[in-house]
Amino acid sequence: MAGALAGLRILDLADQTGALAGKLLADLGADVVLVEPPGGGRLRAIPPFWQGLPHPERSLFFWFYNTSKRGITLDITRRAGAALLRRLAGDADVLIETEPPGRLAALGCGPDALRATNPRLTVASITPFGQRGPYRDWRGSDTVAEAMGGMLFVNGHKDGPPLRALGLQAYHQAGVFAAVGVLAALFAREQTGRGQDVDVSLQAAVAAALEHVPGLWHQHGTAATRQGTLHWTRYFRVGRCLDGWVMHCTVGDWTSLVEWVKADGMAADLGDPAWEDVRHRATGAEHLFDVLDAWAARYTVEELVSGAQLRRIPYAAVRAPEALLRDPHLADRSFFVPIEHPELGLTVPYPGPPFHLTDAPWRIARRPPLLGEHNAEVYGRIGVADAELATLRQEGIV
């Protein structure tokens, strides 16, 4: 079955800051062609590597972000390379790029130049701070974006330093917003017939994924602080069981929770009806979680979580990511998708769909491309003959 975005042609010039956007769209069925410099893009040099051996075809970092894409090489900094990019963009729906603002235009491949021949082209740009404003030329990284977007400040223990996210979440939010923005632009094109620019800022993407932080500031003038594992609502905190950590929750079925703790003779003052008021539980959270911690210490994580879920109380194990690989629920839903890498004699279990579309399933259409794997077919399609391609290759443009 074809994916939801079957028929869309996308050129993907993004580095790691925007690579997720193309992956999201490719796994949903779009034809995404990754355009790399002849020596390979930056992602291929980023660890970890298969069996620890650094090699452009062995970067797991590259693999993760490039499923379902085809791959070509092109040196867009050369005049002939820029001309080829303009030809490739001639019948594309979308181009995704992460160059510093103005750089593509300087190469003769800015959005306006590309739309002169293909007015229907949408250009999505992902940059540290966006296309305009005083910081537009400043440099960034995932950590700098998480910092300036406000995510980092509220993660970590009270007396410790701010802590960054697991995974490159500034890049990931920017990738999701770029994919959303691209589809929005395509819907607009249905009405206007014209493509447009989608401007995504890593910093703004983080600022748009903060939940309570801006809201509490605008409403009450309060600045959220780090509180360790105590959630800002004060209904969640990590506790310790016999064999590991558990996430407590005091907004599920409170009566059932207290009955359970009481039956174990560990309820202290939690039987006091005042605790039935959810706001009181927030106010007295530190004491409440101290009592629950003393109780939880008698159980294994599995005993506590399964007992809680039976009572409809949202407890959870605090696990490492690798626990997902052995999770029977995810196995039942086939979350991990085995994809062959025949060159390495390897089957790779890729993390699966962010969501299931039942009539147009998410799928990994192909393993990530080898460097320049689809040069012949992609350039052939725009009329570059074999002899011309050989010359381009000789000159180091492809």
Place this chain on the structure above:
Amino acid sequence: MLPLAGVRVLDFTWVVAGPVATRILADLGADVIKVERRNAMDFGDRRGGLSGTLMRGKRSVVLDVNRPRGLELARRLAAVSDVVIDNFSARVMSNLGLAYEDLCRLKPDVICVRMTGFGLTGPDRDHVSYGPTLQALTGYTLLMAEPSGPPAGFGYSYSDLAGGNLGALAVLAALWHRRRTGRGQLVDLAQLEAVASLLGPTLLARALDGGTSAPVGNASQEEPGAPHGVYPCAGDDRWLAITVFSDDDWTRFAHALGDPEWTTRFGTRAARIEHSAELDALVAAWTRTRVAEEAMAVLQTAGVAAGVVANAEDVCARDPQLAARGHFVDVPTPEGRTVRIDGPPFVLSETPARVGGPGPLLGEHTDEVLGELLGLRSEEIAELRAVGAVG
């Protein structure tokens, strides 16, 4: 003309993850009708702040779907909607008779989005969850910590934002599919899987090496490099994030500091990574006496990636870049107030998304929506209100 003009979304979502998905649809011009209970939970002022940011530009209709006549109205609204979306546990909508199969009978090409915690299938499908519990299950809580330190994790429900933003993508993909094929569909979004899909290469690495993950504090998770992390600055709880990857980055960094003698020992990336603890102490000695914004400007002027670890005031009131982007917008309310809320997270050059209005009051649009979409007369609505079917 807005990209989603003419698209109607019947929105049963609550708390955070679901509303995050539908607020993007509202920003893009969809008519988002929020179906709420009379005692709906929210976060204070519904116009602005966190609630307003979550509900911006939507209409609020109060229906008691536990009463037959309230449920009947919900079904009639579903029949004239393109998308029906909720983020309850798996069985809630089915128990109400609003499962995908039921909705299909009302509108054959409906897009039904179920944003549950664990999905519609699988042994844990009836488990209950919130953002923090999903972050615990997927590894974020354990691994966001100092090396060999106790778990810290996110200070908030990032999972709700991850699931919500991916939920908006799911709706757009399904709408695109429907425009091409004429077919609607069921979207099964398990927030557990949505946030797990954003773990990135770490999960792939564990799948292949069978190894154990350990917290790495603020070390780089992309290109290896040092210095990398946050460094204390002058003042209370002020920090500067600094990223140095390549030797060129390092040359610019050292130059920005005035090329002090100690920098010569760290000329190669390998040396910087091997002696990163010593390097961190030297960098911290430089930052500690400096105002974070000034140190940031010194480094950025030299071409080094550096940024203040922004608190709420920095993000909302002091950052000139977010201000120049118009990231936060002032929205007038019908009461004559102005509330400041988040604007759309990306900029479209020709058909920009926009905040369609402040958050709605509870049931503010009940009469308007029932009149406009179902043709109910005011006497009928009054009678429904009298029996408690609408609010």
